[in-house]
Amino acid sequence: MTATPAALAKDTAARGPVARRLSARPELGAMVGAVAVLVFFALAADGFLRPAGLGTVLYAASTIGIMAVPVALLMIGGEFDLSAGVMVTSSALVSSMFSYQMTANTWAGVAVSLLVTLAIGFFNGWTLTRTRLPSFIITLGTFLMLTGLNLGLTKLIGGTVSTRAIGDMEGFASARAVFASDITVGGFQLRITIVWWLALVAAATWILLRTRAGNWIFATGGNADAARAVGVPVDRVRVGLYMGVALAAWISGQHLLFSYDVVQSGEGVGNELIYIAAAVIGGCLLTGGHGSAAGAAVGALIFGMTSKGIVYAQWDPNWFKFFLGAMLLLATLLNAWIRKRAEASS
Amino acid sequence: MNGTSTAAAGSPTALVELAGVGKRYGNATALEGVSLAVRPGEVVCVLGDNGAGKSTLIKIISGLHRHDGGAFRIDGEEVRLASPREALDRGIATVYQDLAVVPLMPVWRNFFLGSEPVTGRGPLRRLDTAAMRRTTREALLRMGIDLRDVDQPIGTLSGGERQSVAIARAVHFGARVIVLDEPTAALGVKQARVVLRYVAAARDQGLGVVLVTHNPHHAHLVGDRFVLLRRGSMAGSHAREEIALDELTRQMAGGSDLDRLGHELARTRPSGPDRGAP
Ligand SMILES: Nc1ncnc2c1ncn2[C@@H]1O[C@H](COP(=O)(O)OP(=O)(O)OP(=O)(O)O)[C@@H](O)[C@H]1O
Ligand SMILES: [Mg+2]
Numbered sequence: 209m210t211a212t213p214a215a216l217a218k219d220t221a222a223r224g225p226v227a228r229r230l231s232a233r234p235e236l237g238a239m240v241g242a243v244a245v246l247v248f249f250a251l252a253a254d255g256f257l258r259p260a261g262l263g264t265v266l267y268a269a270s271t272i273g274i275m276a277v278p279v280a281l282l283m284i285g286g287e288f289d290l291s292a293g294v295m296v297t298s299s300a301l302v303s304s305m306f307s308y309q310m311t312a313n314t315w316a317g318v319a320v321s322l323l324v325t326l327a328i329g330f331f332n333g334w335t336l337t338r339t340r341l342p343s344f345i346i347t348l349g350t351f352l353m354l355t356g357l358n359l360g361l362t363k364l365i366g367g368t369v370s371t372r373a374i375g376d377m378e379g380f381a382s383a384r385a386v387f388a389s390d391i392t393v394g395g396f397q398l399r400i401t402i403v404w405w406l407a408l409v410a411a412a413t414w415i416l417l418r419t420r421a422g423n424w425i426f427a428t429g430g431n432a433d434a435a436r437a438v439g440v441p442v443d444r445v446r447v448g449l450y451m452g453v454a455l456a457a458w459i460s461g462q463h464l465l466f467s468y469d470v471v472q473s474g475e476g477v478g479n480e481l482i483y484i485a486a487a488v489i490g491g492c493l494l495t496g497g498h499g500s501a502a503g504a505a506v507g508a509l510i511f512g513m514t515s516k517g518i519v520y521a522q523w524d525p526n527w528f529k530f531f532l533g534a535m536l537l538l539a540t541l542l543n544a545w546i547r548k549r550a551e552a553s554s
Numbered sequence: 555m556n557g558t559s560t561a562a563a564g565s566p567t568a569l570v571e572l573a574g575v576g577k578r579y580g581n582a583t584a585l586e587g588v589s590l591a592v593r594p595g596e597v598v599c600v601l602g603d604n605g606a607g608k609s610t611l612i613k614i615i616s617g618l619h620r621h622d623g624g625a626f627r628i629d630g631e632e633v634r635l636a637s638p639r640e641a642l643d644r645g646i647a648t649v650y651q652d653l654a655v656v657p658l659m660p661v662w663r664n665f666f667l668g669s670e671p672v673t674g675r676g677p678l679r680r681l682d683t684a685a686m687r688r689t690t691r692e693a694l695l696r697m698g699i700d701l702r703d704v705d706q707p708i709g710t711l712s713g714g715e716r717q718s719v720a721i722a723r724a725v726h727f728g729a730r731v732i733v734l735d736e737p738t739a740a741l742g743v744k745q746a747r748v749v750l751r752y753v754a755a756a757r758d759q760g761l762g763v764v765l766v767t768h769n770p771h772h773a774h775l776v777g778d779r780f781v782l783l784r785r786g787s788m789a790g791s792h793a794r795e796e797i798a799l800d801e802l803t804r805q806m807a808g809g810s811d812l813d814r815l816g817h818e819l820a821r822t823r824p825s826g827p828d829r830g831a832p
Contacts, residue, residue: 418680420670423659427667430656437618437650438668439639497658 234491235503237542241489241535242506242513249517256520259396266398269512270405272486273505274460275479277408278452280487280504281416285449286429286496287343289332291350292453293479298354299325299461300471301362304371314379314466322458328354329454333447355477362473375469387459388467401463405505408456412501425449429496485532486511489539510535567593569629569731569762570615570646576623577610584610587624588788590781592731592762597753599773600766601806602783608766611783612735615764616648617641642668647724648733655716657709661701662690664708665723689726697722697752714745721752731762738772750776770806774799782806 249256256265275292282289289295302324307317328350335346359369366372374380389400416422427435428445436442465471488494489510490503511532518528568591577585585607592598602608613619614626617635625632628644635641638648655664666686673682690704699718701711708716717737724732734753738746753776757763767773773780780797782790782805790805797805 414680418683420672420681423663423667423670423681426659426663427656430658434650434656435667437616437638437648439637439642440668493658497656 234498234500235506238490238503238506242510245510245513249513253517253520256517261520263396263398265512265516266402268516269509270401272482272511273405273508274401274408275456275483276486276504276508277412277501278456279483280490280492280499280501281412281425282449282453283487283492284429284496284499285425285445287446288347289453290347290480291354292457292483293476294351294354294358295328295457296460296464297358297476299458300465301358301371301473303462304374304465304471305365307374307377308372312378314374314377314383318383318462325454325458326451329451330447333450337443337446358473369473371471373469384466387462404459409501409505416501426497485536489535569594571627574624575621575626577614577621583786585786592764594760594762595757596778597757597763597765597776598779598781599777600781600783601770601773606783607786608783609735612733612766615733616646645730647729649720649724649737650735655708658707660705661708662687662704665690669727693722693726697755712745714741714748717749718752721756725756725759729761732756733764735766739768746772770803774802
């Protein structure tokens, strides 16, 4: 009788080792895709592989990647955030307008913006856990409300659709150094967002794979009832994940503000789908429970390479969206296949 | 052999005791006046038809639902559990048939889910992954499950193996009472036997077991006491030596107006009710 489970175990170990390894490393598929895209544009586009070209690509990837990483964690936890795109703009607007209207120091606005943005994330998570409505609906509501608030409040307070310039205010230079400066690494000129992006990937990977919270995120997305039954604080995990997205939206928002010094209140709409697409291309399952931060980072890198590669190749930029749509479909098909193999049981 | 002798006669040694417990969902009564007691090294089987209230009973014991009538005692102390976590902390572990595991997560992560050991301090506080893998392999081996690779997603295991892992998990975390909701329902004969063997192994280690099942044959193999539920009320409570398998089977079917059991009885006992028999 002891032989029965052992024999079964051997049987399952023999079943699809490739799918098993892929399912353990969700980002592998995206990495293959990234190499293919890199080779393609290296051949098709002049200047793509030069330091300036790569710097531009990495910058584009980092602005998406900063958001794609927490969005990926949220998706692994089984939820969406459609408000992530406009939340970035809200964060920048709050920071700019508070500094301009209330104080003389930009850091005050930065701090208030952090609190407000985290509160928006908390609102998303709290409403979700209280109402048990689908996160698609709740964050669609937040998305629409924020879109309206961004435009309405900006116009009400400042009279126009963009904020006033705050470039001459105290603290602007130091805030720009933190959120929107260039740094030189080994002779290369790189935007500081790349550092933020890599730091977020490292932190998110650590949390996912090496902490109790990470275990809980996978379990909440993979089977929330089972997780709750063994004592995982599922609701707290969800609220925390939404606040993680908000934290990243704050970083992105401050970057937006301090690199241009004025903010357009209509920006950000549509970006939420790009973050989700990057996470999905990176191996996150739409249904939750599976994915990685590194995968989302690679997904963002594919976005960066494609958007800038098309420019360097001097093509019609409209092909960008077509290309990304195709990538997304391929990635989802691959994910579905992996999941089927991994879940195939008895 | 009166069908309503109560098992919950207030023995101080009972790990878990229900006395006249009731539960309503809105104005529908799901449970009423149900009593049972589980002592160390004892298997109490809860039998009943679909909708009899078996799952409701389990959810009360495991802290998912609050009872709204009667008394629920753990170690003789009356309790109202606020959450599954509280039940776990008091040594009651529940293995649900359909929500026992997270299929896409590796076996070792599932094994420790909710009770993960950590090592290191401050920001370096992290999962003790090496110990988690090793402990999982060892705990499963002690229960007679030999997995070569604890990194495989638990969804790749068979249904019986998954149940067995969940039982091994409960034993490892020092549960004093294991509650099993229909652990053998979806399993073939061979797999059901594997699971029942782990139930017996847990009992032999001194744990109390509450085993919910449809199947009087499975119940009679391991049970020390049989509590019969019918439409939310107790239809009987028998010690093992008081009742034989065929009598247990008949009692389960006797009060039922469901055709399914009628058929079953007609097939195994030609003298039974001839409803629908060929
Ligand atoms: N959450 C709920 N809300 C309302 N009614 C419920 C709920 N859960 C169960 N019930 C009702 O309570 C009664 C007992 O259900 P329960 O699930 O405990 O039965 P069961 O014995 O486990 O049945 P089965 O063998 O089908 O699993 C049923 O009539 C059921 O419809
Ligand atoms: Mg049930």
